[in-house]
Every structure is written in C-alpha cells, then in structure tokens.
Amino acid sequence: MTANPSYDLAELEKEARMGGLGGLRTDVEVPRIDVSDFENRREEITEQLWRAATEIGFFQLVNHPIPQEMVDEAFARSAAFFDLPRGSKEKLPLVKADNAGWEHTSQVRPSVSTPDQKESYQITRPHMAALWPDEEELPGFRSFMLDFESQCWALAMQVLSCFADRLGFARDFFAEAHDPSSDAYQSTLRLIHYYALPEELRDQPGVWRAGAHTDFDCLTLLFQRTGQGGLQVCPGRDVDAPEWTPVVPSDDAITCNIGDMLMRWSDDQLLSNFHRVRVPGAGEYTGARYSIPFFAQANRDVVIEPPQGTYPPLTARDYLDQRVAANYARGRG
Numbered sequence: 193m194t195a196n197p198s199y200d201l202a203e204l205e206k207e208a209r210m211g212g213l214g215g216l217r218t219d220v221e222v223p224r225i226d227v228s229d230f231e232n233r234r235e236e237i238t239e240q241l242w243r244a245a246t247e248i249g250f251f252q253l254v255n256h257p258i259p260q261e262m263v264d265e266a267f268a269r270s271a272a273f274f275d276l277p278r279g280s281k282e283k284l285p286l287v288k289a290d291n292a293g294w295e296h297t298s299q300v301r302p303s304v305s306t307p308d309q310k311e312s313y314q315i316t317r318p319h320m321a322a323l324w325p326d327e328e329e330l331p332g333f334r335s336f337m338l339d340f341e342s343q344c345w346a347l348a349m350q351v352l353s354c355f356a357d358r359l360g361f362a363r364d365f366f367a368e369a370h371d372p373s374s375d376a377y378q379s380t381l382r383l384i385h386y387y388a389l390p391e392e393l394r395d396q397p398g399v400w401r402a403g404a405h406t407d408f409d410c411l412t413l414l415f416q417r418t419g420q421g422g423l424q425v426c427p428g429r430d431v432d433a434p435e436w437t438p439v440v441p442s443d444d445a446i447t448c449n450i451g452d453m454l455m456r457w458s459d460d461q462l463l464s465n466f467h468r469v470r471v472p473g474a475g476e477y478t479g480a481r482y483s484i485p486f487f488a489q490a491n492r493d494v495v496i497e498p499p500q501g502t503y504p505p506l507t508a509r510d511y512l513d514q515r516v517a518a519n520y521a522r523g524r525g
C-alpha cells in the first residue's frame with residue numbers, strides 16, 4: 193500500500209506559503225481543559241476536547257496525571273543532555289528513517305526554507321540501541337526518559353480515546369494503533385533546545401526559531417516553561433492572509449495539538465493547524481528556550497482509513513516517511 197503523493201504535495205505547498213509575518217489575532221483563546229477525575233467526567237471532557245479540536249486544533253490540559261516534579265526533572269535532564277560536549281552528541285546522530293537520535297539546525301520548514309534555530313534529540317523506542325548517551329555521562333537518563341515517555345503515551349491515549357468515541361471507533365482503537373510493545377512503534381519523545389538569540393538576529397525578517405508547520409502525527413503533547421514563549425497558532429488555514437494567536441506557556445499545562453495524521457483519519461473533522469515559534473521581540477526573554485513534545489504516531493504497519501472515505505487508505509509508515517523526508521535538509525543529520 194503506497195501513499196497518495198498529491199495529498200502530501202498539497203499540504204507541503206500550503207506550508208511553503210506560510211513564511212510571512214502575518215497578522216496578530218487576539219479574539220481566539222486556546223482553551224484550558226481540566227482532565228482531573230477523568231473517568232467520572234469522561235463525557236464532559238470529551239465534549240470540551242472535541243469542541244477545541246474541531247474549532248482550533250489546539251488546547252491545554254491542566255490537572256493532568258503526570259506529576260509536576262517529573263516534568264521538572266525531564267527539563268533538567270534535557271538541559272543536561274544538551275550541555276554535553278559536542279563530540280558526545282555527535283556519537284548519537286539522527287537516523288531520519290527511524291526518527292531517532294540527535295540533530296542540530298537540520299530541520300528545514302518549507303514555509304521559510306531556512307533551518308530551525310535549535311537542536312533536538314529524538315527518542316523512538318525500537319530504534320535507540322546505539323543512540324543513548326553513556327551512562328557515565330548522564331546517569332539514569334535512559335531509564336528516566338523511557339518512564340517519562342510511557343507517562344506521555346498513557347495520557348495521549350486517554351485523550352485519543354475520547355476522539356475514538358466521537359469518531360465511532362472502539363474506545364481502545366488508538367491505543368492499539370500506537371502499541372509500544374511492537375517493533376513497528378514510532379511515537380517519539382523529542383527534547384528540544386532553541387538557541388539563545390544573538391543580538392544580530394533580533395527583529396530580522398525571515399528568522400524563526402521554528403518556521404510555520406503542521407505536525408504530521410496524530411496528537412502532540414507539548415511541555416513548555418513559564419516565561420519561555422514564542423509559540424503561535426494560526427486558528428484558520430488561510431495561507432494567503434494568516435493571523436496568529438499566541439499560545440501562552442506555563443509549567444503546569446500541557447499544550448496539545450491535532451496532527452495531520454489524525455486530521456486525515458477523522459475525515460478532516462479534527463483540525464491540524466499551522467503553528468510556529470517566533471523569535472523574541474523587544475523586551476522579551478532571549479535566552480535558551482527548552483520544550484519537550486511527545487508525538488503520538490500510529491505504528492508503521494497500521495492502515496489509516498478514514499471512516500467516511502475522504503482519503504484512500506495508506507500505512508502510517510508510508511505517510512510519515514514522506515513527511516519526515518520533506519522536513520529535513522538533504523545530507524544533514
């Protein structure tokens with residue numbers, strides 16, 4: 193089963209037209225959804241998630257089950273990883289086909305055609321054998337990150353179970369499609385370090401920490417730090433006159449967005465909207481920025497088949513291979 197090239201090319205063509213500054217839209221707020229007491233409040237939470245996902249494609253989870261101290265430690269360990277000597281990180285080069293390993297300034301968005309100003313480290317469970325840092329350099333890093341990734345997976349599957357209910361799938365449909373025990377598992381925990389902004393790059397047109405893009409997974413969970421802003425979402429998909437809404441970060445909230453894979457799977461009911469990370473403006477924090485996204489991506493052998501037949505079926509592997517290849521510069525790793 194092969195991918196539908198016209199669909200992917202159309203998406204990339206849209207992205208290529210999103211590189212301009214655009215306008216600011218302040219009449220839209222990213223909703224904060226309380227997910228405490230989840231099972232007893234499932235119907236209420238499902239309604240709130242569905243509304244947010246069909247109207248803007250972004251929402252923030254608060255009172256979620258991942259302990260704050262664990263999130264704080266994940267950021268501390270992420271910073272320790274990026275503080276490793278360059279030579280240590282170069283021993284763990286990104287394997288694009290497996291989306292695993294370390295890269296720097298290699299991700300090029302079609303919207304801006306310039307590398308994102310960051311480095312990142314991808315953790316994709318089945319492909320990490322030779323890509324973990326030495327235990328002597330970062331004691332306990334591997335075991336902690338695998339535990340944290342499991343916590344992210346469980347929360348993502350909880351959210352996706354609500355969408356499964358509304359789409360007419362079995363409640364555990366997406367959990368089975370993202371089975372972490374399978375060698376075909378390709379969900380990814382990503383540690384990101386955006387470089388401190390040099391004076392000469394401030395207020396320069398065409399410079400972005402991350403250019404405008406959509407995610408190509410099912411669901412993204414994004415951990416951010418209070419005061420390290422810059423994330424913006426385009427609530428509509430108007431590529432000719434885009435307007436951008438700030439997504440205010442906070443330590444206690446997980447920012448979530450729908451990805452292209454789930455938009456396709458839902459017959460375009462759930463919205464995968466463009467977002468970007470702008471450089472700081474006058475008077476804003478210009479130091480290093482850290483974020484940790486978890487990308488819930490269906491296992492490689494899973495067939496994405498929208499219930500209403502809006503798109504032809506294709507495997508998750510075929511879909512993601514094309515999208516990953518399109519977002520990295522050739523010859524970089």
